[in-house]
Amino acid sequence: MKTLITSTEDKLNAAFDKRFGRAAWFCVLDESTGETAFYPNENINATGGAGTKAAEKVVELGVGKIISGDFGPKAKELLNKFNIQMVIIEEEDLSVKEIVERIKK
Amino acid sequence: MARPKSLRKVVKPPGFKGYKPYGASGTKGEAVELLYEEYEALKLADYDLMSHQEASELMGVSRATFARIYERARRKMAKALVEVKEIKSVYGHAWLDKSWFVCNHCDARFTMPSTMKERSCPVCKSFCIESLTDDK
Numbered sequence: 001m002k003t004l005i006t007s008t009e010d011k012l013n014a015a016f017d018k019r020f021g022r023a024a025w026f027c028v029l030d031e032s033t034g035e036t037a038f039y040p041n042e043n044i045n046a047t048g049g050a051g052t053k054a055a056e057k058v059v060e061l062g063v064g065k066i067i068s069g070d071f072g073p074k075a076k077e078l079l080n081k082f083n084i085q086m087v088i089i090e091e092e093d094l095s096v097k098e099i100v101e102r103i104k105k
Numbered sequence: 106m107a108r109p110k111s112l113r114k115v116v117k118p119p120g121f122k123g124y125k126p127y128g129a130s131g132t133k134g135e136a137v138e139l140l141y142e143e144y145e146a147l148k149l150a151d152y153d154l155m156s157h158q159e160a161s162e163l164m165g166v167s168r169a170t171f172a173r174i175y176e177r178a179r180r181k182m183a184k185a186l187v188e189v190k191e192i193k194s195v196y197g198h199a200w201l202d203k204s205w206f207v208c209n210h211c212d213a214r215f216t217m218p219s220t221m222k223e224r225s226c227p228v229c230k231s232f233c234i235e236s237l238t239d240d241k
């Protein structure tokens with residue numbers, strides 16, 4: 001299964017971005033191969049509906065689970081509809097790499 | 106398998122929406138967000154002077170989880186004081202939604218889509234998870 005982690009930059013040791021719709025980058029981890037890929041969030045500066053657009057992007061990427069710090073009501077609704085698992089981590093100062101390692105362990 | 110139980114019931118929510126420093130030359134940056142459960146951990150341990158064991162039982166979480174919540178609460182309070190920040194009390198993000206779970210091992214909160222087969226934490230794979238909404 002593919003897991004998406006919101007990231008501030010396009011590298012593994014970037015800080016975990018706690019926003020979903022307005023995260024700078026999406027890191028997609030393929031749990032079967034352990035490989036990661038980064039996708040820019042094209043809608044980061046959208047005036048409205050960033051959460052909805054991010055959720056649509058997630059569906060397009062074929063992701064089954066998302067790790068972020070928070071989800072807006074619109075994003076939640078859409079992700080629920082598509083049976084995509086939402087995961088909230090509230091810890092401060094985490095890197096994307098640390099989260100990837102937790103999943104892989 | 107772990108018995109799902111009601112969770113982190115905040116015995117009494119904080120009697121404030123936030124705190125603001127005064128006599129300071131303006132506050133800096135964003136407010137510190139104190140979750141209800143963090144407020145409660147602080148209250149039970151440092152105001153009611155309970156042991157971590159007692160407090161964790163009262164909150165319905167493991168001792169390790171309690172220790173983590175408590176530590177986070179203290180760090181946030183220290184940060185607010187030292188960095189002259191406002192404190193906002195926030196209802197734990199996911200609590201009011203249905204079908205959210207929490208992992209007692211790593212503290213992640215998550216939904217469980219009906220297509221999901223495994224009843225384990227999506228981050229650390231622990232089976233020690235509990236529902237945030239079950240009232241039994």
Ligand SMILES: [Zn+2]
Nearest residue numbers: 208211226229
């Ligand atoms: Zn976990």
